[in-house]
Ligand SMILES: Nc1ncnc2c1ncn2[C@@H]1O[C@H](COP(=O)(O)OP(=O)(O)OP(=O)(O)O)[C@@H](O)[C@H]1O
């Protein structure tokens with residue numbers, strides 16, 4: 001995977017931090033949030049509640065992509081009422097880009113409803129209303145038709161995708177990132193996505209950020225061990241119920 005990322009660093013303007021107020025009390029942020037991006041695809045991985053969505057939303061706000069999904073020309077929720085963390089972010093760019101996309105898996109249906117009102121844009125999504133496609137089909141259709149150049153901030157894109165479609169999604173990521181025209185920052189729990197060659201994995205744990213190989217992540221190890229022998233795993237896990 002070639003190419004340099006457009007956004008290279010994310011940190012905090014310390015004078016804009018509001019101590020003792022959410023979300024500044026999340027350990028990741030309280031510890032002085034600092035993320036560097038050195039590859040076209042960066043995965044953020046960490047336990048539920050570690051702060052991934054909070055950081056991605058703030059980043060989307062700070063880049064102007066809107067809080068709830070959509071690209072600049074599809075901002076169906078402004079989210080401009082104020083985003084304390086978004087305002088406190090300090091972004092360093094190698095090259096400032098204005099094209100991009102922020103997508104939360106859970107708001108995807110809202111987003112596709114919004115697109116129904118914008119008939120002229122259908123051609124960009126495969127010429128077929130996203131509502132006539134299943135969740136996963138629509139998601140992949142968006143990836144295939146809309147993703148070109150720019151910065152893409154994705155929160156758990158795997159939520160809509162079967163394992164087979166996760167592989168198709170990885171092909172798209174590989175192709176766009178390899179052309180050096182797109183940067184992806186992706187929060188994920190998918191052990192499959194984490195395996196993308198050339199991607200960097202940042203693990204968020206106890207408020208610290210560590211660069212790891214996908215093999216070192218809990219997500220990968222637990223999924224591998226479980227799938228290698230589900231019966232053995234579950235025998236231990238469900239032992240109390242069985243007795
Ligand atoms: N309005 C709020 N007030 C206080 N704490 C909140 C509020 N909203 C979220 N939190 C807390 O912020 C923390 C970070 O949440 P966030 O959604 O960013 O986690 P996440 O890493 O995306 O988790 P997941 O993997 O489950 O999506 C959580 O502990 C959550 O309980």
Ligand SMILES: [Mg+2]
Pocket residue numbers: 052053054155187
């Ligand atoms: Mg989340």
